Amino acid sequence: xxxxxxxNQLNKNNLWNGCILASVAHAIMVAQYPELSYEHSWDNGNxxxxxxxxxxxxxxxxxxxxxxxxxxDNVTRNDIxxxxxxxxxxxxxxxxxxxxxTLEYLLEEDEDGTTSPSITTSFxxxxxxxxxxxxxxxxxxxxxxIIERQFMEYDTAVESxxxxxxxTNEQVKLLNSIYLRKLNNPNGKIILTKSEIKxxxxxxxxxxxxxxxxxxxxxxxxx
Numbered sequence: 001x002x003x004x005x006x007x008n009q010l011n012k013n014n015l016w017n018g019c020i021l022a023s024v025a026h027a028i029m030v031a032q033y034p035e036l037s038y039e040h041s042w043d044n045g046n047x048x049x050x051x052x053x054x055x056x057x058x059x060x061x062x063x064x065x066x067x068x069x070x071x072x073d074n075v076t077r078n079d080i081x082x083x084x085x086x087x088x089x090x091x092x093x094x095x096x097x098x099x100x101x102t103l104e105y106l107l108e109e110d111e112d113g114t115t116s117p118s119i120t121t122s123f124x125x126x127x128x129x130x131x132x133x134x135x136x137x138x139x140x141x142x143x144x145x146i147i148e149r150q151f152m153e154y155d156t157a158v159e160s161x162x163x164x165x166x167x168t169n170e171q172v173k174l175l176n177s178i179y180l181r182k183l184n185n186p187n188g189k190i191i192l193t194k195s196e197i198k199x200x201x202x203x204x205x206x207x208x209x210x211x212x213x214x215x216x217x218x219x220x221x222x223x
Contacts, residue, residue: 018150027214070143083117
């Protein structure tokens with residue numbers, strides 16, 4: 001089983017951009033919908049995404065590589081024995097990254113009480129390409145659908161997030177503004193102004209707390 005490039009247009013950088021856009025949209029709108037706080041989160045370089053219908057995934061970003069692993073609880077993969085077998089043919093550094101980081105967020109306990117990573121598809125890549133032992137259709141079916149918007153072109157993704165969250169025009173403008181600042185300063189601290197916080201538009205204490213936390217995970221602070 002040999003890995004293959006799944007799409008010549010996809011690479012680590014544009015996927016990171018898509019995950020940041022998703023995270024900023026989430027951080028703004030979780031103020032309105034605190035019950036959706038579980039959907040997106042970051043733990044250092046690990047981006048975690050989850051839905052309510054059995055899909056979840058983790059994408060790990062480093063300077064050199066990206067590693068993604070996903071589980072769709074509605075899909076069974078008897079053709080791949082273990083989670084690490086989904087990384088057959090990957091560089092050694094990718095395998096180590098998957099084992100020490102990505103798969104640690106996708107652990108399941110079996111009937112014997114043994115905990116091990118459980119996934120139904122994966123991919124890995126660098127600044128040039130993204131590869132997998134699965135083709136793009138299989139990746140989507142087996143859990144990759146959960147990052148459909150993260151793979152979209154920028155304008156299409158913004159409109160999709162607008163529709164998903166029913167964002168106002170002001171909230172979309174705020175999304176664009178914060179996103180561009182984050183791209184221009186990916187590792188630095190960004191401070192939101194009081195007027196920007198007001199644009200987030202909620203007085204719900206739980207929502208405000210979730211919004212602040214989500215922004216802090218990507219090093220964006222409330223002023």
